[in-house]
Amino acid sequence: MMSHESYMGRCLELATLGRYTARPNPMVGCVIVVEDKIIAEGYHHHAGGPHAEVEAINKVSDPELLKEASLYVSLEPCAHFGRTPPCSDLIIESQIPKVVVATRDINAQVNGKGIAKMRARGIEVIEDVLSEEARELNRMFFTSHGKKRPYISLKWAQSSDGFSDPLRAENQVGQIWISHPESQVFSHKLRASHDAILVGRKTVYVDNPSLDTRAFKGANPKRIIIDPKDSLDKESKVFRDHNFLRFTNRPSLSQDRKFDTLEKLVHVLHEEGIQSVLVEGGAYTQKEFLKLGLWDEAYIIKSENKIEKGLPAPKIQKPGRIQSLGRDRLIQIRNQ
Secondary structure (H helix, E strand, C coil): CCCHHHHHHHHHHHHHHHCCCCCCCCCCEEEEEECCEEEEEEECCCCCCCCHHHHHHHCCCCHHHHHHCEEEECCCCCCCCCCCCCHHHHHHHCCCCEEEECCCCCCCCCCCHHHHHHHHCCCEEECCCCHHHHHHHCHHHHHHHHHCCCEEEEEEEECCCCEEEECCCCCCCCCCCCCCCHHHHHHHHHHHCCCEEEEEHHHHHHHCCCCCCCCCCCCCCEEEEECCCCCCCCCCHHHCCCCEEEEECCCCCCCEEECCCHHHHHHHHHHCCCCEEEEEECHHHHHHHHHHCCCCEEEEEECCCCCCCEEECCCCCCCCEEEEECCEEEEEEECC
16 A cells, blocks of 8 residues: 555656746646556646646546545645636545645645635545645745745856856956856756846846757746846847846836846846746856845856866855766755
8 A cells, every 4th residue: 555655756756747837837746546546647737737636637537436536736726716727626526535735835826725625525635745845846936925036046157266257358258168068958957947047237248148048948038137227238149039127227128127126126026927036147146146145046067177267156155965967066055
């Protein structure tokens, strides 16, 4: 006989299949079990599409089986009408007698309402099975709804001797790679897992980056540019289409927002519906986020190459998880 944790573990595996497509909705997985056997599985593919519970229920060939089934789901079934009808209503209509939930949905439109509705109709609801793992999987979603700001990730590459850029001649521009090419795929996967990517004025001026996911099949994040004095060339790659927001004291574009402080900037991003931001540059901008404690996670790509003289990389005095990226090392640090 498999445990609740085993079935919920499968729900979490299924949920990860929506990592790059489900946003702004959370990743959710569901399995339906009858007599200790999984008879159907589902996950949430994309916003506006069927939720995990709906996909799983619709895969059951004999609806009568649902009357003796247990439904496992990694997030509380919704109780409101959004792009799709409430999943809790479908569970009630299907006469499923038991529902096992990993964690409640912190979204104010749900947050216990789905569970209360099912219990009111006589359904046995078991909560908090692998709840920490479920919240970790959707940490960006929970941060956005809980802290009313985006989940903020910092990412930079640095040499083995601690520099993020070599010394440049005056007005020298153009990208200078510190990490090795194999790290680019990881970086672009990271971009694809965030709603937005943020850089400061100097990064745009010096590197003229595209800020896209060309090395990985995933949606391009919205580009966030801090340009207080409206000094950037409008032919820069970051302005190539309308998928950007610029924070400036001299608004001139429809995508412009008033720049004040970083705290107010992230509040505006939250109001714009952005749940997660990857801060990629430059060093000054990242140091400002660090100084304010306004970050949740940092990804540091440490190259084996030395620079000897250059721009010092930001520093974080916290232990991190280290893994290999080919010839580079990835250091992943949480702000906890």
